[in-house]
Amino acid sequence: MSHEPRLLEVRKNVLKQNDVIARGLRDRFRLQGTYVISLVSSPGSGKTTFLEKTLTLLRPHYRVAALVGDLATENDALRLARSGVPVRQITTGTLCHLEAAMVxxxxxxxxxxxxxxxxxxxxxxxxxxxxYDLGEDLRLVLLSVTEGEDKPLKYPTIFNSADVAVITKTDLAAAVEFDDLTANANIQAVRPGMCVFKVSAKTGEGMDAFLQFLAQKHARSSQKTSV
Amino acid sequence: MHELSIAMSIVDMAQEEAERRNVRVEAVHLELGALSGVVKEALLFSFEIACDGTPLQGSRLVVKDVPIEVYCPVCNMPKILASMQWFCCPDCGAQTSEVIHGKELVITALELKQ
Incomplete structure (x- = not known):
């Protein structure tokens, strides 16, 4: 008698439901001419401060809005709303990430x-x-100088899933002896060719280069949409 | 920790498939990529909990690890990364971020009860 297990072949992507919704969102964004940027980072890396500054600087030139995910509070949405652009909070409860359905x-x-x-x-x-794909065009991963240069090596998966890295709080770099070259080498090790911006939302240093980059990305995507 | 919600999705999908084909499941076979963002140990632990009270209770999750495979533009062929901290060809050292495999999170088979 054979004791070979009976195997029924199936092939099912476990995240299919999320991927299908994300694809739908991406089509919808493209059709409407909206360029979508998501931000990921560890807690306390300065995402909200960086985004508030970005929204404030973009507002005179673009029609901008933001969605913000948080476990329990609406603090981030209140802070972002100071920029004057429409902001909506997604409170995830105990869930540690956003999914396409929430967006x-x-x-x-x-x-x-x-x-x-x-x-x-x-x-x-x-x-x-x-x-989790959210249907975004561009994923930014933020790394603050206070976190240490080896964050990309500790979390290669998220750095590899992102398109652009933003090093934040550069006004504190000297105080924490942040090693720029090592940080950049670590980013390139886990995501070769990744574009890196260095910014201080507090002093505004480096924001111009980042905003120019966004403007180019947006212009390129609207060209594609209108063709 | 999002492994519990992923484990619950796996149980739901396996159960749906089993009902559709009128079979009983002994084990669920899964391909798990090193870049999937899912921790195997946490997933195995969560799977047991997710199965509780469902027809899959007592079934096993059989995980096949999928290493990161990249395309090396210099050697002009797929290569397995030696380390996920170093996205470069293990043979010629060329940097590459063209990932071919390693993001899998796929149910590949259901092992049926005899």
Missing amino acids: EHSLNDWNLGELDLLFIENVGNLVCPAS
Whole structure:
């Protein structure tokens, strides 16, 4: 008698449901001409401060809005709202990351056609958000100088899933003896060719270069849309 | 820790498939990529909890680890990364971020009860 296990072959992507919704979102964003940028990082890396500064600087030139994920509070949404752009909070409860369905749900009654740029701030977490496509065009991973240069090596999955790295709080770099070259080498090790920006949202240093980059990305994507 | 919600998805999908084909599941076979963002040990632990009270209770999760495979533009062929901290060809050292495999999170088979 054979004791070979009976195997029934199936092939099912466990995250299919999320991926399908994310694809739908991406199509919708493209159709409406909205360029979507998500932000991931560990808690306390300065995501909200960086985003508030970005929104404030973009607001005179673009129609901008933001979604922000947080476990329990609406503090981040209140801070971002000071920039004067529409902001909506996604409270995830105990969930440590955003999923495409949450983004879809919170966009339900928004007219995307009225937006040039939409930012999605993920929950502060360098592990779980890596697995979930949100339909974004560009994923930024933030790394503050106070966290140490080896963060990319400790969390290669999320750094590899991102398109651009932003080093924040550069005004504190000297005080914490942040080693720029090592940080950059570590980023390139886990994501060769990744574009890196160094900014201080506090002093404004480096923000110009980042905003120019975004403007180019947005212009390129709207060209594609209008063709 | 998002492994519990992933384990619950696995149980749901396996259960749905089992019902559709009218079979009983002994084990669920899964391919898990090193870049999937899912921790194997946490997933195995969560799977047991996710199975509780479902027809899959007592079933096993059989995980096949999928290493990161990249495309080396210099050697002009796929290569397995030696370390996920170093995205470069293990043979010629060329940097590459073109990932071919390693993001899998896929149910590949159901092992049936005899």
